[in-house]
Amino acid sequence: MKYSHLLAACAAVLVACPAQAAxxxxxxxxxxxxxxxxxxxxxxxxxxxxxxxxxxxxxxxxxxxxxxxxxxxxxxxxxxxxxxxxxxxxxxxxxxxxxxxxxxxxxxxxxxxxxxxxxxxxxxxxxxxxxxxxxxxxxxxxxxxxxxxxxxxxxxxxxxxxxxxxxxxxxxxxxxxxDPGVGAGLVPEPESWALMVGGLALVGYGLRRRRSRVAVTYA
Structure with a gap:
């Protein structure tokens, strides 16, 4: 569940970040x-x-x-x-x-x-x-x-x-x-991209660890 929160946070950062300066x-x-x-x-x-x-x-x-x-x-x-x-x-x-x-x-x-x-x-x-x-x-x-x-x-x-x-x-x-209230043409800052990529990497790592812990039993 915590990984879905992290993904949502990354998405929020991308939506909220302002356009880079011209x-x-x-x-x-x-x-x-x-x-x-x-x-x-x-x-x-x-x-x-x-x-x-x-x-x-x-x-x-x-x-x-x-x-x-x-x-x-x-x-x-x-x-x-x-x-x-x-x-x-x-x-x-x-x-x-x-x-x-x-x-x-x-x-x-x-x-x-x-x-x-x-x-x-x-x-x-x-x-x-x-x-x-x-x-x-x-x-x-x-x-x-x-x-x-x-x-x-x-x-x-x-x-x-x-x-x-x-x-x-x-x-x-x-x-x-x-204008921070205008969403068109927003371009993420490099720091925002880094945060998103880092968050996705953590999510992938967490899911991989969870799969590795699943016990396999045979009848």
């Missing part, structure tokens, strides 16, 4: 008029003309993709943010390449967040969206991207003085909200 897998900034693109998933030579978009979290200089590697950032409940850096374009200029920049964030749960920023005197974030998948809602709350008078990164590596001396800088932030 993971940011790529980010890109698109210029509105000159086909300028900075992208995190952009190794040298893979996409002609694109520069790398470097993400920094939790602070300046703490790059998530210093050498153009894939982004791995597990979002947490509440506010999430990152600083941005990209090599200067047009080369040799201090002006913004485009009158508007659009950010695109892609997550492993299928969500895509977008928003735009108007640099210069307007200095305005516009059009941030929100996406709900299962019990998780992701919302873009801030984005900026503009030409700065500093050399912080190169075209494909986060090293100063390997590209233009007037690079781009900015930031973005988004919120992640998990």
């Amino acid at each position: 993971t940011l897998i790529s980010a890109a900034v698109f210029g509105s008029t000159n086909n300028t693109i900075w992208a995190t998933a952009n190794a040298p030579g893979t996409t002609s003309g694109n520069y790398t978009l470097f993400l920094q979290n939790p602070g300046l200089g703490n790059f998530l993709n210093r050498n153009d590697e894939a982004i791995s950032y597990a979002a947490h409940a509440g506010d999430n943010y990152a600083f941005l850096a990209g090599d200067g374009f047009f080369p040799g200029s201090t002006l913004n390449s485009d009158p508007l920049y659009r950010l695109e964030l892609t997550f492993d749960n299928g969500a895509v967040l977008t928003g735009s920023y108007i640099p210069g005197s307007t200095n305005m974030f516009v059009g941030g969206n929100a996406v709900t998948i299962g019990n998780t809602t992701l919302s873009l709350t801030e984005f900026s991207f503009t030409r700065s008078l500093a050399d912080t990164v190169g075209p494909y590596h986060a090293i100063p003085q390997t590209g233009d001396s007037n690079d781009y800088a900015g930031n973005f932030s988004f919120t992640q909200t998990i």
Whole structure:
């Protein structure tokens, strides 16, 4: 009887556990008029003309993709943010390449967040969206991207003085909200899987011991 209770407990854990936090897998900034693109998933030579978009979290200089590697950032409940850096374009200029920049964030749960920023005197974030998948809602709350008078990164590596001396800088932030009352799309945490597997193993072991204790008699 105690084994059936253990099975019920394992099932309850799987039902009650929340979804895992969404993971940011790529980010890109698109210029509105000159086909300028900075992208995190952009190794040298893979996409002609694109520069790398470097993400920094939790602070300046703490790059998530210093050498153009894939982004791995597990979002947490509440506010999430990152600083941005990209090599200067047009080369040799201090002006913004485009009158508007659009950010695109892609997550492993299928969500895509977008928003735009108007640099210069307007200095305005516009059009941030929100996406709900299962019990998780992701919302873009801030984005900026503009030409700065500093050399912080190169075209494909986060090293100063390997590209233009007037690079781009900015930031973005988004919120992640998990509704525990929504059951759709729940994904067990690894600890929950371990508990369930361990419980089933104990049940099997107990049943095996019970069978081994059955006495066999002959008439």
